[in-house]
Amino acid sequence: MSMAASTDSQVQATAANPSTHAPPPRRPRRWPWTPYLLSAPGLALFAVLLLVPLVMTFLLSLNSFSFYGGIENVWQIGNYADIIADSYFHEVFLRTFRIAAVVTLLCALFGAPEAYILRRMKSPWRGLCLLIVLGPLLISVVSRTLGWALLFGSTGLVNQGLMAMGLIATPIEFMYTETGVIIALTHVLVPFMVLSVWASLQRLDPQVENAALSLGAGPLTVMRRVVLPQIVPGILSGSIIVFALAASAFATPAIIGGRRLKVAATLAYDEFLNTLNWPLGATVAVLLLIANVVIIVGCNRLVERRYKQVFE
Amino acid sequence: MAYLVLDQLTKRFGNWTAVDNVSLTVEKGELISLLGPSGCGKTTTLQMIAGFLDADGGRVMLDGQDLLAKKPNERGLGIVFQSYALFPHMTAAENVAFGLEMRRIARADRDRMVADALKLVGLEQYGDRHPRRMSGGQQQRVALARALVIKPSLLLLDEPLSNLDAKMREEMQIELRRIQRTVGTTMILVTHDQSEAMALSDRVVVMNKGRIQQVATPQEAYDHPANAFVANFLGRTNLLPGMVGGGAGGTVITVADSVWPVAQPMAAGPGALAVRPEKIGFVDAGGLSGTVLARVFQGTQWLFEIETAAGRLMVIRQHDGSPLPAERERVMVGWRTDDMAVMPADREAA
Numbered sequence: 001m002s003m004a005a006s007t008d009s010q011v012q013a014t015a016a017n018p019s020t021h022a023p024p025p026r027r028p029r030r031w032p033w034t035p036y037l038l039s040a041p042g043l044a045l046f047a048v049l050l051l052v053p054l055v056m057t058f059l060l061s062l063n064s065f066s067f068y069g070g071i072e073n074v075w076q077i078g079n080y081a082d083i084i085a086d087s088y089f090h091e092v093f094l095r096t097f098r099i100a101a102v103v104t105l106l107c108a109l110f111g112a113p114e115a116y117i118l119r120r121m122k123s124p125w126r127g128l129c130l131l132i133v134l135g136p137l138l139i140s141v142v143s144r145t146l147g148w149a150l151l152f153g154s155t156g157l158v159n160q161g162l163m164a165m166g167l168i169a170t171p172i173e174f175m176y177t178e179t180g181v182i183i184a185l186t187h188v189l190v191p192f193m194v195l196s197v198w199a200s201l202q203r204l205d206p207q208v209e210n211a212a213l214s215l216g217a218g219p220l221t222v223m224r225r226v227v228l229p230q231i232v233p234g235i236l237s238g239s240i241i242v243f244a245l246a247a248s249a250f251a252t253p254a255i256i257g258g259r260r261l262k263v264a265a266t267l268a269y270d271e272f273l274n275t276l277n278w279p280l281g282a283t284v285a286v287l288l289l290i291a292n293v294v295i296i297v298g299c300n301r302l303v304e305r306r307y308k309q310v311f312e
Numbered sequence: 313m314a315y316l317v318l319d320q321l322t323k324r325f326g327n328w329t330a331v332d333n334v335s336l337t338v339e340k341g342e343l344i345s346l347l348g349p350s351g352c353g354k355t356t357t358l359q360m361i362a363g364f365l366d367a368d369g370g371r372v373m374l375d376g377q378d379l380l381a382k383k384p385n386e387r388g389l390g391i392v393f394q395s396y397a398l399f400p401h402m403t404a405a406e407n408v409a410f411g412l413e414m415r416r417i418a419r420a421d422r423d424r425m426v427a428d429a430l431k432l433v434g435l436e437q438y439g440d441r442h443p444r445r446m447s448g449g450q451q452q453r454v455a456l457a458r459a460l461v462i463k464p465s466l467l468l469l470d471e472p473l474s475n476l477d478a479k480m481r482e483e484m485q486i487e488l489r490r491i492q493r494t495v496g497t498t499m500i501l502v503t504h505d506q507s508e509a510m511a512l513s514d515r516v517v518v519m520n521k522g523r524i525q526q527v528a529t530p531q532e533a534y535d536h537p538a539n540a541f542v543a544n545f546l547g548r549t550n551l552l553p554g555m556v557g558g559g560a561g562g563t564v565i566t567v568a569d570s571v572w573p574v575a576q577p578m579a580a581g582p583g584a585l586a587v588r589p590e591k592i593g594f595v596d597a598g599g600l601s602g603t604v605l606a607r608v609f610q611g612t613q614w615l616f617e618i619e620t621a622a623g624r625l626m627v628i629r630q631h632d633g634s635p636l637p638a639e640r641e642r643v644m645v646g647w648r649t650d651d652m653a654v655m656p657a658d659r660e661a662a
C-alpha cells in the first residue's frame with residue numbers, strides 16, 4: 001500500500017510541474033481501513049476459535065447446576081463463591097501452581113546450561129544434540145508420558161535398578177505423586193527453555209567473552225558476570241512459556257497424577273466429563289486462566305522494567 | 313632478547329591458511345603496525361597472540377616466556393577488539409572498571425582510574441550510559457579506555473580508531489603515541505589507514521594472504537618496497553616490467569629503451585622496477601621516452617599520464633612555475649636511482 005501511495009504522489013508531482021504556481025503537494029489520500037482489512041482474516045480466526053469459546057466458557061461458569069435439574073440458565077456467581085470457600089479447590093490450585101513453579105525452576109536449571117553447552121559444541125554434534133533435546137516435542141505427549149509411567153512404575157526400570165543396586169529397600173512412588181508429575185513435565189517442557197535461551201545466546205558476541213577473559217576473568221567469572229546477565233531475558237521469557245504450559249498441562253498430570261493427584265486442568269476435565277457439572281468445570285477453567293494471566297503479565301512487567309536499559 | 317617473538321605462527325581454517333608462517337620480533341616499547349588488505353590475517357594473528365584462537369603451528373614468546381602455554385585470562389594483555397566487544401549489560405564506567413575489579417583494585421582507586429580513563433577518551437559525561445545507547449565512535453572509545461586502564465605491558469589494537477572522526481582520531485593517535493613513549497607500552501596496531509600507520513609506527517608489517525611481505529620502518533617500506541605488492545599497497549606507485557641482466561659496470565635492469573643500474577645483487581631474468589609518481593621528473597636524455605596522454609591540474613601539483621613502451625606511467629610535478637610539457641608532446645622521463653626499487657617479477661602483484 002505504501003507503493004501505491006508513492007506512485008500517487010509521483011503522479012501528482014508531474015501533473016503539478018507545468019504550472020508555475022504549483023500548490024503545495026497534497027498528502028496522498030489514504031484509505032484508513034487497509035490495515036484492518038489485511039488483518040481481518042487473522043482476526044476472524046482468532047475471534048471464532050478463541051474469543052467465542054472463551055466468552056461462552058465464561059458465561060457457562062455463571063450458570064448453576066443441580067444434580068437432578070442439570071444446567072440452569074441463570075446468571076450468578078455461586079460457582080466462584082463455592083470454589084473460593086472450599087479448601088479442596090484451594091489445595092488443587094495451590095498444587096497446580098506449586099508444580100508449575102518447581103517445573104519452571106528445574107527447566108531453568110537444566111535448560112540454560114544445556115543451551116550454553118549446545119552452542120559451544122562443534123558442527124555435527126551440535127545438530128545431533130539439539131535434535132535430542134528437542135526430541136520430546138516430536139513425540140506425542142501421550143506416548144511420551146506413558147513411557148515415563150512404565151519407567152517409573154513400582155516394577156519399572158528406575159525402581160528395579162535402584163533396588164538392585166541396594167540404594168532403596170522399597171520402590172519409590174513416582175506414579176500418582178507430585179514428584180512424578182514434576183519430573184515428567186520438566187522433561188516435556190525443557191525444550192522450550194532451551195530454545196528460548198538459545199535465541200538469546202544467538203545475540204551474544206563470542207568476542208565479548210574473550211574480552212572478559214583478556215581482562216583477567218576466569219571462566220566461572222565470565223559465566224557469572226558476562227554470559228548469565230545477558231541470557232537472563234531469555235531465561236525469563238522461557239520461564240513464562242514453561243510456567244504457562246505447566247500450569248495448564250493436562251495429559252501429563254492426567255496420566256501420571258491420575259485421579260488421585262488432581263491439578264486445575266484435570267479437575268476441570270473431571271467436572272465436565274464425570275460429574276457433568278459443566279458450570280463448575282468452566283469456573284475452574286476461567287479461574288486458571290485468570291491466575292495464569294495475572295502471574296505471567298506481572299512477571300513480564302517486572303522483566304521489562306528490569307532490562308529495559310540494556311535490551312530494547 | 314626481543315620482547316615479543318612470533319615464530320612461524322600458522323593458522324588454518326579447513327584447508328585455507330589464514331596465517332602462514334608469520335615470524336616477527338618486537339622490541340619492548342615499540343609500536344608496530346600490521347597493514348594489509350581485508351582478510352589477510354591481521355585479526356587472526358592478534359587472536360592467536362591473545363589466545364582466543366589456537367595456533368596450528370609456531371610459537372609466541374613474551375618476555376622470554378611461552379605465551380601459548382598460558383590461558384587467555386593469564387596473559388595480561390590489553391586488547392581493543394575490531395567489533396569493540398563491550399559488555400552490553402554494563403554501563404561505560406562498569407565496562408572500564410571490569411579489568412580493575414579482576415585485579416582486585418580497591419574501590420576508591422578504581423573509581424578514580426575509571427574516571428581518568430573515560431576522561432582520556434573524552435567520555436567523562438557518558439560513564440553511566442549503556443553501550444547500546446552510544447554511537448559507534450563512543451563505543452570504540454570505551455573499548456579503548458577499557459584496554460588502556462589496566463596498563464598492560466602489551467597492547468593489541470585491532471583497528472581501534474576506525475570509527476572516529478578525523479579530529480578525534482588525531483587526538484587518540486597522539487594519546488597512543490604519548491602512552492607508548494611515557495609508559496613504554498609495547499603496541500601492535502592493526503589499521504587500514506596507511507597514513508595512520510606511517511605516522512604512528514616505529515615499524516610497519518605489510519601482510520598479504522596470511523604472509524608477511526615486508527617488515528621495515530614506514531619510510532623504508534615506502535621508499536624501498538621489498539616487492540611489487542608492498543610497492544602497490546603503500547601509496548601510489550609505477551610498476552614497470554623489465555629485464556635484469558649483467559652489464560659492464562654491474563647489474564642493470566632494462567626497461568624499454570632505458571637502462572638503470574641495480575644496487576643490490578640480483579639474479580638475471582624478468583624483474584620489475586617501482587618508482588613513485590612524485591619522484592619522476594622530465595629529463596633531456598638518458599631516460600624512458602613516451603608521450604603525454606593527459607595532464608590534470610590539482611592545485612598544488614600537476615598529474616601527468618604518460619604512455620611509454622613499458623606501459624603507462626603516473627607522474628606528479630609540483631606547480632612551481634617551471635615549464636611543463638603539454639598534452640601529446642613527446643617527452644623523456646627519469647629518476648634518481650636512489651628513488652627506485654627493483655624486485656623480481658611477481659606474479660602475485662595485486
Ligand SMILES: Nc1ncnc2c1ncn2[C@@H]1O[C@H](COP(=O)(O)OP(=O)(O)OP(=O)(O)O)[C@@H](O)[C@H]1O
Pocket residue numbers: 325330348349350351352353354355356357394
Ligand atoms: N572462524 C573462521 N573460519 C574460517 N575462516 C576464517 C575464520 N576467521 C577468519 N577466517 C578467514 O581467515 C582470513 C583472515 O581473516 P582475518 O579476520 O584475520 O582478516 P583481517 O586481516 O583481520 O581482515 P580485516 O581487515 O577485514 O579485518 C580471512 O580470509 C577469513 O575469511
Ligand SMILES: [Mg+2]
Pocket residue numbers: 354355356394470
Ligand atoms: Mg580484522
